[in-house]
Amino acid sequence: MTVHETTTATAGPKKARQDARGTKVRRRRVRAAWLFLTPMLVVLALVAGWPLLRTIWFSFTDASLSQMGSANFIGVENYLVYDEGWYGLLADPLWWQSVWNTLFFTVISVGLETVLGVIVALVLNAKFRGRMVVRAAMLIPWAIPTIVSAKMWAWMLNDQFGILNHMLMGLGIISAPLAWTADADLSMWAVIIVDVWKATPFVALLVLAALQMLPSDCYEAARVDGISPVRVFFKVTLPLIAPALMVAVIFRALDALRVFDVIYVLTSNASSTMTMSIYARQQLVEFQDVGYGSAASTLLFLIIALFTIVYLYLGRRQLGGDQ
Known part of the structure; x- marks a missing residue:
């Protein structure tokens, strides 16, 4: 076996170990990032996500400011509807x-x-x-x-x-x-x-x-x-x-x-x-x-x-x- 072949044979397992170690470090960093981001994402979902979903839901209803609880689902009529003519937001x-x-x-x-x-x-x-x-x-x-x-x-x-x-x-x-x-x-x-x-x-x-x-x-x-x-x-x-x-x-x-x-x-x-x-x-x-x-x-x-x-x-x- 030549010197080049011996070097290549020893470098292969070493490189594999380095790649495995790098993968573990990346996974650990990803887990740490998600650990720090999760509380913020939960708060953001409660503060912004829930009102946004409620707004989207109300856009498909006939809700009024005085009767929020008795809203009826009307589909896309608020956006566009044809009733002897086009009506709606669009x-x-x-x-x-x-x-x-x-x-x-x-x-x-x-x-x-x-x-x-x-x-x-x-x-x-x-x-x-x-x-x-x-x-x-x-x-x-x-x-x-x-x-x-x-x-x-x-x-x-x-x-x-x-x-x-x-x-x-x-x-x-x-x-x-x-x-x-x-x-x-x-x-x-x-x-x-x-x-x-x-x-x-x-x-x-x-x-x-x-x-x-x-x-x-x-x-x-x-x-x-x-x-x-x-x-x-x-x-x-x-x-x-x-x-x-x-x-x-x-x-x-x-x-x-x-x-x-x-x-x-x-x-x-x-x-x-x-x-x-x-x-x-x-x-x-x-x-x-x-x-x-x-x-x-x-x-x-x-x-x-x-x-x-x-x-x-x-x-x-x-x-x-x-x-």
């Missing part, structure tokens, strides 16, 4: 208007927050005097409760005594006060302005944390090679901060898809800004139609779940391809 033009408003609000607000958040993070990542004070001041909009900031902006956007109209008229940009929250053509943009003002610091904070973790040797090499800062950003910085940016975008998109408070405070039940959450609240509380409102809430949940699954799938494929 045949309601106001529902589809609220879906469009929600998607429009999500795309515009999250897009602006992402771009502005990256710009603010790049500025705060630079070294200048008073940087810590500016960073602390940047978090003030995010720290203010949404109801408080929405009410504050409602006063600022008032068409009679709002400071925003006063400033724009003083600069000569407008000649007459604008009804920001009452005009159907301006109300959605007013809501977007308020949301961008509040949520941009959140995106900037996550991006700033990612920027501070980047290796400096890449930028030193680019500086030596004379590469322009714009090209360095798109070729080096942006790919490296993509995971953190993806987390920020998905968190903000989920918040935007279920937005309620800021729009309800500024414009109440106006059809021009009504979102899916406001539509569901109107059916549940004002019209006391629990079955119909539960159907709207169920569709809202399905839309958010579908968006999350698609976004995570595409993000995982992109990150895997980069690796």
Whole structure:
């Protein structure tokens, strides 16, 4: 037997033992992970799972707010039914208007927050005097409760005594006060302005944390090679901060898809800004139609779940391809 054959013969059992030991370690880690996760999953099932199942069940009944216990099963009539015409949630033009408003609000607000958040993070990542004070001041909009900031902006956007109209008229940009929250053509943009003002610091904070973790040797090499800062950003910085940016975008998109408070405070039940959450609240509380409102809430949940699954799938494929 040659030396090579002897080495191979002894290495085979050794490798098998190492694989078996590695498998045992992985199994032990999996059991430990499930041991720690089980209490959280149980609490989550009780706090979120049970109300969700109840909502889905009510969406197939004719339950009302005054007679919750005597609800009757009616199938999919709350969603869509034909009785000499189409009726139900999917045949309601106001529902589809609220879906469009929600998607429009999500795309515009999250897009602006992402771009502005990256710009603010790049500025705060630079070294200048008073940087810590500016960073602390940047978090003030995010720290203010949404109801408080929405009410504050409602006063600022008032068409009679709002400071925003006063400033724009003083600069000569407008000649007459604008009804920001009452005009159907301006109300959605007013809501977007308020949301961008509040949520941009959140995106900037996550991006700033990612920027501070980047290796400096890449930028030193680019500086030596004379590469322009714009090209360095798109070729080096942006790919490296993509995971953190993806987390920020998905968190903000989920918040935007279920937005309620800021729009309800500024414009109440106006059809021009009504979102899916406001539509569901109107059916549940004002019209006391629990079955119909539960159907709207169920569709809202399905839309958010579908968006999350698609976004995570595409993000995982992109990150895997980069690796």
